[in-house]
Amino acid sequence: MIVTRALTKRYxxxxxxxxxxxxxxxGDRYGFLGPNGSGKTTLVRMLLGLVYATSGEIELLGRPVPKRVSEVLPEVGALVEGPGAYTHLSGRRNLALLDASGRGGGRRTRRRRIEEALERVGLAGVDRRPVKAYSLGMRQRLGLAGALLNRPRLLVLDEPTNGLDPQGIREIRELLVELNHNGTTVFLSSHLLAEIEQLCTRVGVVDHGRLVLEDDLATLRAETGRVLLGTPDAAAAVAVLDGRVEHRDGDKLLVRHGNPAELNALLVAEGVPVTSLQAERRTLEQVVLDVTGAGSDRFGGR
Known part of the structure; x- marks a missing residue:
């Protein structure tokens, strides 16, 4: 759906x-991660033909960009650098103008598609107030509705949950998963590690303009060969495990062991009660920090 080769941009x-x-x-739900200023938005703008590359190649839906971008865009929904709108007009009127510009699917189905898009992003009940009266979260939802008007094969989003409260973030996440299950490939650029970890199936990480990591999230979050163990008799567990406990915090132990079931059987056989047992996995935060060395101020939480 998206391929770049040695893509470079100089200012x-x-x-x-x-x-x-x-x-x-x-079919990917691709999370494009990087701290602010890492080149994410510039790359996204090049994908959509909004900025020309200095060198390198871009293919979108199998066609070269920007050479054939006019053929590609009707199949792509995009929200980049925040939603644009005529603020003196209503949300519905803005969507109608956007559809009339050629991004949608024609006049006969315009009203129905506008209502469907507004409903999907949680704006079905919005009145005829001008967009200038909208909150930031409502504007973000309206921008996403515009991206969905043409029922795209590919959805390219840059920080789509900006300005939304936790409930709104969850609703947008569920919507993107639903769209993906129905055949839309999702490319989402963000600096919010927690959101990418909950939503995406594949991840690319950019730092100082370079792609430093690209892989399936399940692979990146593989088991570490250690087990998180809870027991009310931590001292007995430490004695039984004979040097395999790497860390203890009260009744919680981090144990070097590759099989939680075998570990549980061993402890139960020795009369050590077990209250919780879970294979340890790396978090996306750990993965990203390993490849970027980024401080907490460069990536956001929620």
Missing amino acids: GRTLAVDAVDLEVRE
Whole structure:
């Protein structure tokens, strides 16, 4: 769905995107991660033909961009750098104008598709107030509705949950999963690690303009070969496990062992009660920090 080869963008002496080879496969929920200023938005704008690359190649839906971008865009929904709108007009009127510009599916189905898009993003009950009266979260939802008007094969989103409260973030996450299950490939650029970890199936990480990691999230979060163990008799567990306990915090132990079931059987056989047992997995935060060395101020939480 998206392929880049040695994609590079310079602004004078500044190298914003540095020889990025990106691959987004059909059916992915792809999380494009990076701290603010890492080149994420510049790359997204190049994908959509909004900014020309200094060098390198881009393919979107199997066609070269920007050469054939006009053929590709009707199949792509996008929300980049926040929603744009005529603020003196209502949300519905803005969507009607967007549809009339050629991104939608024609006049005969316009009203129905607008209502469907508004309903999907939680704005079905919005009145005829001008967009200038909308909250930031409502504007973000309206921008997403615009991206959904043409029922895209590929959805390209840049920080789509900006300005939303936790309930709104969850609703958008569930919507994106539903769209993906129905055949839409989702490419989501963000600096919010927690949101990407809950939503995406595949991850790319960019830092200082370079793609430093790209892999399936399940692979990145593989088991570490250690087990998180809870027991009310931690001292007895430590004695039984004979040096395999790497860390103890009260009744919680981190144990070097590759099989939780075998570990449980061993402890039960020795009369040690077990209250919880879980294989340890790396968090996305740990993975990203390993490849970027980024401080907590460069990536956001929720």
